[in-house]
Amino acid sequence: MNFEKKNFFYRKKQSTIVDHTNGVVTSKSHSNIALIKYWGKQNNKIQIPLNSSISYSLGKVYTVTRLIYKEKKQRNFSIRILFSGKEKTSFLPKILEFFHRISLYCSYLRDLNFIIETYNTFPHSSGIASSASSMSALALCIMKIEKKLVSSLNLKEDFFFKKASFLSRLGSGSACRSIYPGLVVWGFHKSIKGSNNLYAIPYPYEVHSIFTKIENTILIIDDKPKKILSSKGHQLMKNHPYARDRLKCANKNMNRLISILKIGDFQEFGELIEHEALSLHAMIMTSRPYFLWMKPNTLNVIHSVWDFRKHSNKNIYFTLDAGANVHLLYPIQEKTFILKWIYSDLFSYCKKIIESFCL
Structure with missing residues (x-):
């Protein structure tokens, strides 16, 4: 209606x-x-x-x-x-x-x-x-x-x-x-x-218990106001050469996420949200005019997360909003080990770390 x-x-x-x-x-x-x-x-x-x-x-x-x-x-x-x-x-x-x-x-x-x-x-x-x-x-x-x-x-x-x-x-x-x-x-x-x-x-459907207690640690890479606001980025989608493909991909990913949230596959969940984050920034980087919100330390954090995940087998994944800062998502059961690593290995890339959680 x-x-x-x-x-x-x-x-x-x-x-x-x-x-x-x-x-x-x-x-x-x-x-x-x-x-x-x-x-x-x-x-x-x-x-x-x-x-x-x-x-x-x-x-x-x-x-x-x-x-x-x-x-x-x-x-x-x-x-x-x-x-x-x-x-x-x-x-x-x-x-x-x-x-x-x-x-x-x-x-x-x-x-x-x-x-x-x-x-x-x-x-x-x-x-x-x-x-x-x-x-x-x-x-x-x-x-x-x-x-x-x-x-x-x-x-x-x-x-x-x-x-x-x-x-x-x-x-x-x-x-x-x-x-x-x-x-x-x-x-x-x-x-x-x-x-x-x-x-x-x-969200109206069944959610596995692993997705009801997720930690969210925010790494403030850049605390200054963005030079290009999100509203400008949205406008640039109007004539974007990849807008149609992005729409198809987003709809397909939503269907995939519905299934993931039900069965509780955290690895699939993490890979999907990372793909979505990078897809968003890919649209930003290929718009006309093109621009970057990521900073060098955004990339340093992403590579560090990938390396840490590979060697530790911990469930930590990143996502990005329309900016340089990084959100890290991981199950509450792994909080102690992961948070210790964040402060020891990622703190040097940040202006500030905000410890939060998903409501």
């Missing part, structure tokens, strides 16, 4: 807004790391993916957002943004664009002034999906306001999170996956019941 066309999330009537529309809401939302990567958007659509994706939300990597709102008379957006306690006017254009996009579904926003206070537990814009956690945290705050202000609305939990995911998508595509813990799917795939392009869903 196309909920967007059917106005499933549409909020038009101002008569439903109650009095005393001043208050504060706070939400926390986690970053996520995609196993099957979403890369590229459908033409002439707002934040609609070329292919379905699936991700883990990450335990210790999150954004906390406090949204202060106050009623006003002028129906235009008035927003201040404080990031880690400091005014951040550079964030304003993206936030204003987001508010304009979602105002069709949250018309009450035009009646309010906002102060957004937010911070991350990880470096911003360095390729650890900060837009995913920040936009989803903001969307969750907005849904909390909607729940308070719209007196006629008895928000069921399912609707609350679906709409939060829907709104998040309009700010950052991958943000819609950060609404939920665990394995989360976004984008229609014929083999996944309930999957759609408008919002994410929790």
Whole structure:
């Protein structure tokens, strides 16, 4: 069902807004790391993916957002943004664009002034999906306001999170996956019941126990903001010579992952996510104009992981997001041995190591 066309999330009537529309809401939302990567958007659509994706939300990597709102008379957006306690006017254009996009579904926003206070537990814009956690945290705050202000609305939990995911998508595509813990799917795939392009869903099928307790260690190779943002990379898929092949490969890999998650083959899982990571960066390196997000130490880490895995027979695999930093995934049962190796052999390649886990 196309909920967007059917106005499933549409909020038009101002008569439903109650009095005393001043208050504060706070939400926390986690970053996520995609196993099957979403890369590229459908033409002439707002934040609609070329292919379905699936991700883990990450335990210790999150954004906390406090949204202060106050009623006003002028129906235009008035927003201040404080990031880690400091005014951040550079964030304003993206936030204003987001508010304009979602105002069709949250018309009450035009009646309010906002102060957004937010911070991350990880470096911003360095390729650890900060837009995913920040936009989803903001969307969750907005849904909390909607729940308070719209007196006629008895928000069921399912609707609350679906709409939060829907709104998040309009700010950052991958943000819609950060609404939920665990394995989360976004984008229609014929083999996944309930999957759609408008919002994410929790992965609906059986998952082997080995995939329910996975450690995630993030190696911060470069903590500076990326020179080329992910949004630019998505745009370059429009005329990419290998876009069609990438779409076929992503769909095939999703089918493969469904089987792997059920049977619990960690080696197959690891090889698949590494292939997906390298495929993503291959698309980046072969776009026009072409560019690189990997740094020399990204490659040093990858080769070290391959060598260590070969000689130790440990289940440690890497994946990459749209940046230079490396995510290492491995079962919790092997944490002690692997973590000791990470600090002894990989620390010299990093600015920082973040110990996290898959929710």
